[in-house]
Every structure is written in structure tokens, then in C-alpha cells.
Amino acid sequence: MSDRGPGGHPRGLWPVPGEGVLARHGELILLSSIDQAQFADALLDLAEQAAGSGADGRQFTDAVADAIEVELVAHPQQAGSPGPSVLAFGPAGSGLAMVISGGAWAEVTSEHGTARLLAPHPGMLVRALIRSAITGVRGGLAPGDDDAVVQADRFSRLDGGLVRAAGLTYHAGGSRAGPGARASGQAGPGPARSPAPPEPEGALPGPEGALPEPEGAPAGPEGALAQPEGAPAGPEGALPGPEGALAQPEGAPAQPEGALPGPEGAPAQPEGAPAQPATEWAPTQAWSAPLDAAAPEEAASALPATDREPTIAPAPGRADPGQEPEAGPEPEPEDGPEPAVPFEAVLLGGPGAAPGTDLPPRPPLPLAADLPPGASSYVSQAPIVEGVYCENGHFDDPQARSCAVCGVSMNQQTLVPRPGPRPPLGVLVLDDGAVFQLDGDYVVGREPSLDGSVASGRCRPLRIVDESGIVSRVHARVHLEGWRVLVTDLGSANGTRVRLPGQEAGQPLAPQVPVMLTPGCVVDLGPRGFRYESHRGR
Amino acid sequence: MNSMSAQLAADRSGIADYRFIRTLGTGSHGACYVARCPARLRADAELVAVKVLAGPTTRDAFHRAARELAAFAAVRSPYLVTLYDVGQQGDELYYSMEYLPAGSLASPGVPASLSQVLAAVADACRAAHALHEAGVAHNDIKPGNILLRDGGAKLSDLGLSQLLSPGLTITGRGPVGSVEFLDPAVIRGELPSRATDIFALGATLHWALTGRGVYGDLAAESTMAAARRVLSHQAAIAEGLPPGVRAVIEAAINPDPAARPATAADLAERIAALADPVPDEIL
Ligand SMILES: Nc1ncnc2c1ncn2[C@@H]1O[C@H](COP(=O)(O)OP(=O)(O)OP(=O)(O)O)[C@@H](O)[C@H]1O
């Protein structure tokens, strides 16, 4: 249990210096960009109000998501400029509710591992509900500022209020429930917790203190909240327990807390033990916008691909926080100890459309007539090579006798080679009919991504399924050099052969020695293979 | 591992929080299922169609696909299938959409009449036009992605192969299906465009009216042979079509993109005009 903060602090929230604002009100945490100052102010107010009214992470992130949606609608972003970058989270049930928008990202760690969440597009908004107890969260306002987070300033823990920051590191601490009620997953919700309170508690008076109040007061809501999380009443019941338990450790306000645990905790315990563990573990379930009460549960039961279960999780309507916790039927127990498989989803259109899914509008596609002749829109980023333009404006190999696109003869003209973007040099047609275009290099094999050049992004993977295992995991590379297509055996176990059109048997390749392919050549990798096709050279 | 699971179409019971009720079929990108609509979608539907893509998907590919599908979903057109969500579980990617029970133009629930075929393809043209105006090329228009409904059709799916596996223009999976509707220019590496979708619409109309693709009957061919055939032959129109229909298809699949109808909306009009010729006696 590395519940230590950057400086060895057991738990807490540490800002990463930078442009932006980090606010903490109790366990509600908000990180926002500040270039749209008014909007940032609005979010800060919202966080404060939410904490003041006893909102939990779900209600808080609901409100933040709504605010972002309103903002995006009111001020549609110019194409290319992302909306506000925001990361907000807070405890929900035994886990954590989170919302991410713009360029913000988060890395959430539970005992099951670490999941990284970010919006697929800056104009989108991602909401996540992590049902298992989390141990830590790292996050930042811009993708790629990952490393900066490591630089969390160990001497500036934020226990409440706000500071300038561009990122954060949050440690839930040992048995803290709030966000990381990890103990709850374990057998004894109540008891398990207790150990934790001791140390961290002292440290975090500020925030902790804040929590209790909100929680205590709206005991009702808590229950309600929990419910949505755990559709299944069973778990729900269990959850509150932990909550209560937590609260207790939170300790300061032992009193109010005490109240909660009592009722809820009590029942929870018994139930919790059996049902809970399984569900708790649903590592990270993320989906956008409407967090539906039922969803997590359903997910949990639907997921284990291995054990199919006919039961359909009752789809309790979306439980609004505050709604009364109806004890849902719980498919829970059936799932037994099977950990649910997490999934992540982004809502697209439809009635439940995610706020913020509005992408910057794209310009209409050009009309064919408006494209300059011969300017076929080749995939961008083509490397620049020396070539010649045929009389119809097609860019060709200087050695070619006729244009590869229109076939016009290029003999008569004295063409001066000029640099230009290289068009695709043909295609590779796999023996299963798949076609890959030769506008880049490929590593071919059963697991081509094992090759460093694929990992680095220099080559694309061309994955071949071969049950016999004769094809090597990293078998061969096809790469383009100028206007030539070359194949290299990468030291495969069973070798590579190249067959000219019409030939019966191919030439074995020496490992690591590139060989040029001409159109119609077949490359054999044992039981599988592909053929190089091109109009070029015809 | 997981790559296989998507292929075992019939064997799976769900993905994410979707519970599959039955399998709709497998295509060039993966398999499609009917599932119950999870409440979280807040969709006013009991059933949805869920497509699970074959093969493992990286996080990057998921994000690219999510972006593209969101762009599709953002286009408001009555001729486009409504999308609900896109997600990733483990390394599997899925997306869900409205379920249209009447089947596709490739395998209609009840055989489609001539006027139904024309109406369906015209609707698909209108859908494609809406996408084009929003800066999206479909890149996988074919009979199987034109889903029938009362008096017309909706266009579904998007060609995602390039996004999921850079460089891949034909997946080699599923029925030979996709190859013969794809503009060969795309196979050779050009970006999908209005003109390449218009080619696909023309080839689709041809198939729907004649039962044959513009490269002849590829059904018996292996997928590799089919791909090679398409790469090495010119598209050609079957004999026996009424001249008006023939002219429309000919224009749409013209090897010179600039000679095709300028927009899919233009093509929709031409196809619609075939459906209701102005009765002479009224003139
Ligand atoms: N939303 C839907 N409602 C009803 N049927 C559908 C829906 N989507 C797909 N289908 C049907 O399910 C089957 C499989 O579809 P799928 O999209 O996987 O394959 P495809 O359309 O042939 O290929 P592609 O992957 O290129 O779209 C087809 O028969 C298709 O008509």
C-alpha cells in the first residue's frame, strides 16, 4: 500500500505548479484551465456550493458537466480550439465519480491497476464512475504533460481552498473511503476502515472536516447516491457502510458520522462481505454523460465474457441523486467473485447525447471539380521524393516510361526531376484479401507490434494470423525507399521467400538483406503470404 | 485471445453493459448483434444494434474511431442511422446504434421492389450528402449498410478500417462484399471523398438492380482473387438495364471523378427521377 504522497505523506492532494487552478472543498476536487476566466470562476463557485450543500462526487461532477455543456453551447469553440480543460472528481459510493473535458487527462489507480482517461477529442467530455476503491489519481490540464505531474510539489499539499496549478497528484491514503474506499471491497467494511483514520486523519483535518458535515446532513442523499452506483441494493447497502465507516475515520466529526454508520453501516456489513467484493472490483467503468445507476451493475454482470449470464440487470431508471433509493434487485451476488471487466464509452448522438460531444465543425468536402487536376488527395505526410510530373500532372518515378496513374508515355519529354510528395507505390494484397496501401512501411508478422519500429511509430503493424505458428511474431519488413518497394526478412524462424509472377518456388531471402519487389511479386511467409500489386512498372 | 472472440460471433453474450439477444451477422469490420438498450443511453428504444469490431484495438485507434463516429453522429439527417455510443472494453471496440429490423438492401426482410430499391439508394445518397456537407466521407457504402425502413432507408456504419489499422483499405474479412463497391482510387491510396462515395452509391445501385457488382460476379472468388480482380479490371455495367438507369450508374462510376455527379444530392435527384417518370399523358 503505497499510500504515500510525493514526500512520503500518507494521503492528500498535491498541486503541480502551472497555469490553471486547483480547488479542493472537502473531497470535491476541481482542476481547471483559467484562460476562460469567467468560466473558471463559475466552476470554482460551483465546487464551493456543491461542497456546501453536501453534494458527493456524482452530484458534483454532474453539475460540472452541465456547466461545461452550457459553456460549450453558449460559446461554441472555433474549430481547433478546445473548450475549457477541466478535471473534476469526488467520492461516489465506495468509488469515485469523475468528469474530464478539453485537453485534461487523469490516471486513476486502484488495486486493479491504473487506467488513463482522457477525452477522445478536446471538444468531448468524458465521465467516469469508478466503482472500486481508488488509491490515487494523477491528472493534468494538457495531454502530454504527464511527466510534469511527477513534479508535484511535496511541500504544497492542498487541504482546502485553491491554488494555481496545472496538474495534481492525489493519494487516497490507506483506508480512506472517500474516493478510495478500498477497504470496502474487503470483507469488513466497517472494521477494515478503522486503521486508516489514525494517521491521515490528523493530517487532513481541513478537508476531512469539511466532508463529514455534508455527508452527515444529507444522509438521505448519500443513500440515494450509493444506490445509483450500485444499482443492486445489496451492494448499495454495503456501500453506505463504508461511507459511514469512512466518515468515522475522517473522524473529526465523529459525531455526525457516527450517525450515518449506524443505520447504514449495520446492514451493510453482513451483506457487504459476500456481495461486495465482487462488484467493488469493477475497476474503472467509464462512460460519458449520463451516469446511469444501472449501468455499472449491468456492466459488471454482462462483462465477464466467460461466464454468460442470462440475467438482465434490471434497468432502474436513471436514479437521480436525491431520489429515493429503491432497493433494486441485485444481480450482484450472482457475479460472484468475478471481477467485472471495465469498459469505457463515449455517448454519441441520441437523446442522451453527451454534453460536449459537439466537435468543431468540419468544412464540407471539396467538390471533385474544385480539386486541381491530377492532385489526388494522397494521404498526408507523404515523404518528399524526387520525381517527374507527366503531362497530366501526375507525379511519377523519374525512371518510369509511362505515367503510373494515366499511362501517358513519358519518353519523349525531357523531364527535370523535382521534389514532391510521394504517391502510394501500390498495395499489398494479403492472401485473405485484405489490402494495405503502400504509402508507408510495414512490419509483418503475428505480433508485429513487438518490433521497436512499430512501437516507435515508424512502421505500421501488418498483423497476420497464423495458428500454426510458422509465421514469426516479427517476420519481415516492407519498406519504401524513394520509388522502390523493398522486403527484408527480419530473422524469422522459418524464412521468407519471394516469388516472381509465374514462378513456382520462390527465392529464400537472407536475413536482414533488403530485396526489391516488382509488381506481381508474391512474398511467402510459410503458410501465409501477400502479393505486391501496382500499376507502376507496367 | 480477444481477437478471436469477436470472430466467435455466435458465442458471445454481450459486451460492456449490452446483453446480446441475437446475432445479426458478420461483416467486413466485425459482427453485429441485437441487444437490449441499457438505461444509461436514455434512448427511447428497447433494442439497439451493437457492432463489435474484429481484432484488438489500441487506445489510439479507439480515440480515432470515437472522433470519426462522433462526427458522423453530429450530422443531423433523417437518412442516417442514429448512433448511441462507442466504447472499448479490454482491447475490443464496439459501437451501438438504432436497430432497424427490416434488414438491409443486401438481404431485405421481404424482397424489395424496384421502386423500393430506388427509394432506398436515393435515401442513401441523401445521407451521404449530409455527411459530405459536414466534412465526413463514408467510405463503406454498400448494400449491407443501407438499412431499409418504411418507404426508404437509412445509411449505417462508416469505413473505419483505415482508422483502426493505418494503411488497410480492404479488411479481407467477411463476405467479399466490400471490395466491389469501393472506388479503386481508394484502394490505390487516395483519400475517400465525395466522388469515391458517389462511385460506391452507383455500384450499390447496380448491384441492387442486377444482383451483380460492376466487376462481375465475385461471389465465387476468394477474397484475394476478388481484390486482385477489382484492382486490375475496369468497372463495367451489366447489359439489359433500362437506358435511363444505365446512364445514371455510368455517370456515378465514371473513372474520372470530375465527370461523376458533383454531389451525392445530385445523384439522389437523378435516382429519384427514375422512380417517378413524369407521366406523358399529363404533359
Ligand atoms: N442497425 C442495424 N439494424 C439492423 N440490422 C443491422 C444494423 N446494422 C447492421 N445490421 C445487419 O447486420 C449484419 C452485419 O452487419 P455489419 O455492419 O457487421 O456487416 P456489413 O454491413 O456487411 O459490413 P461492414 O462492416 O462493412 O459494415 C448485416 O446483415 C446488416 O444488415
Ligand SMILES: [Mg+2]
Ligand atoms: Mg454494416
